[in-house]
Amino acid sequence: MVWAPDPGAIGLQVERLDTPCLVLDLDAVERNLDAMAQAMRGRVGLRPHAKTHKVPNVARMQLERGALGLCCAKLGEAKVLAAGGIPNLLITTEVVGEAKIRRLLALARQADVMTVVDDERSAHRLSDAAMGAGLRLRTLVDINVGQNRTGVEPGEPALSLARTVDSLPGLELHGVQGYEGHLQHIVDPEQRRTASVSAMDLLAGTVELLLGAGLPIEIVSTAGTGTAAFAAERGAVTELQPGSYVVMDSTYSGVGGLSFENALTVLTTVISVKPGVAIVDSGHKSLSSDLGPPRPIGLAAEFDFQGDEHGKLTFPLGRSIDVGDVVRLIPSHCDTTINLHDLYYVERAGVVIAVWPIAARGRVQ
């Protein structure tokens, strides 16, 4: 079930919206999109990750600025983007299990999707299913460049899997993916660059090995918002997968050397006050906590979660705040906070200009 976006919201000052709600500053989004597109133009391709924003609206803005396609974490996200007319989609997580393979094949009939594999038997299963459906699936070999999550080990194991993929009749090898998610939040830019260079050494070395074996490696896909600038310097890399740069969050704001702006806030209302403390109407159901508490804007206050529906603002220096006051919070983690909300209230200069359903919210499959 979906909230009918309240048409009465359009034209309102943001502070008059009902709360909690998720507010997207479209001017800041556009500046972030422009900054990334300009930084990478002529150097490396951009395939931004839709797992962050989860809307065709922003995907279209990314394509208009030269993105060659989009990344999706889940088939359900890809389905929403494809329905929104977005071409050239890479599913960045392994598609495993009968039900999911069936859905991938159904999607591949209607949309331009590419998949990843990190396992010989999974590759065989995908190929067999694709053959049965009369399809060939464009495929990247997913390589572990140090995150130790998914991905075949670089070097010989990757070569062996790439040869399998290349040989299977239902798959069509197009290149490799190597995502260094563990490096994105390293605060010091020089430390992050050094770590990125090591991860890219693993990726580039494997690409060289695969090319030397005559395999068709036209795509080398990697990097997030924190490492995009470093990966772009590497000749072997053909495209970047950043997601968070579109809206940022309070964790990324603390990561050095990034010039993107915060474009995302959660609006909350003070519903109860005690001396030095205000209780607001946002808790775990409207703000994610996996990267800690959100940060209030324009207030010398700390936010603590107070359960699912409440938060507490503590004012160490004292301050007058009143029941009914509205506070803006910068989420600590954009992806997981966006995934809690059904709607973006889109603002320019403090006025609501649109309400966008977050079409791929909750598409966890």
Added chain:
Amino acid sequence: MVWAPDPGAIGLQVERLDTPCLVLDLDAVERNLDAMAQAMRGRVGLRPHAKTHKVPNVARMQLERGALGLCCAKLGEAKVLAAGGIPNLLITTEVVGEAKIRRLLALARQADVMTVVDDERSAHRLSDAAMGAGLRLRTLVDINVGQNRTGVEPGEPALSLARTVDSLPGLELHGVQGYEGHLQHIVDPEQRRTASVSAMDLLAGTVELLLGAGLPIEIVSTAGTGTAAFAAERGAVTELQPGSYVVMDSTYSGVGGLSFENALTVLTTVISVKPGVAIVDSGHKSLSSDLGPPRPIGLAAEFDFQGDEHGKLTFPLGRSIDVGDVVRLIPSHCDTTINLHDLYYVERAGVVIAVWPIAARGRVQ
């Protein structure tokens, strides 16, 4: 936008569902509902909290077993329940702000809702708005019984506010609420009982004061799953607000003296393996982490979050687990995990018998 529940899911063995997905064991739910209803019958009223399950389906099952109404944390939840035919709804959080008061009044025209206040000026604003709309709002005074979240202080401050509510033309005083959320997870039952008795002393003492002043206190609403049994022993208490008992979670499983069963699991698939480690397709977007990681069922393994879309199972004792294997996880926190999912896959004895849209998911306003 909503997932069309896959009609093909009905009749499947649960393990064949696409993952991640949220599975509700309806037999266990019914046993939990029966156990609570039987324990309280003839002793105290039950007004279970819908913020946990978020569906009219379960609310109806609670009413059928004698519940006198339901609690909702948010107006949006109440709207969904009212549309599902559920009567007698208590909004357990303060309704503050122009937009929200307008929505409360719109709801009060169509549904049988009751609200809470903890602040004099908020009471006046509610009353003025209700008068303007030609309504009188049934109201409870929300009392702080030690959680230090919302609630007017017990004793004289509560009396003063209750007199205000009683005197305001747009409000109709019906009683008090005093929720001791901070006690629900105290592991030791005796410690929990002692703490509950102290909180109920504050509540009962205030009720006595208000009754002594001639105020109409017919409702005294309190308690959660952890303290329901203790609050039920208190003569002053007229109704209980437990939510989690319907499905439970791994945190509540560790709380002593509760006899409810776990009825909620998240199904996840192993998508990648390394020695001693399996990567599964559930992360922060399908499992909440505010009370820690989920607990695998039937596996001597630890779960660690690996970002938004992945989890890691580590097998300290070694074990053979393979790509494609399906694992069941007990969420650490039922409310916030349910709030991530659009659908319940409802099972009896391991077979899917229904797919229920989680109608009030995301109703954070």
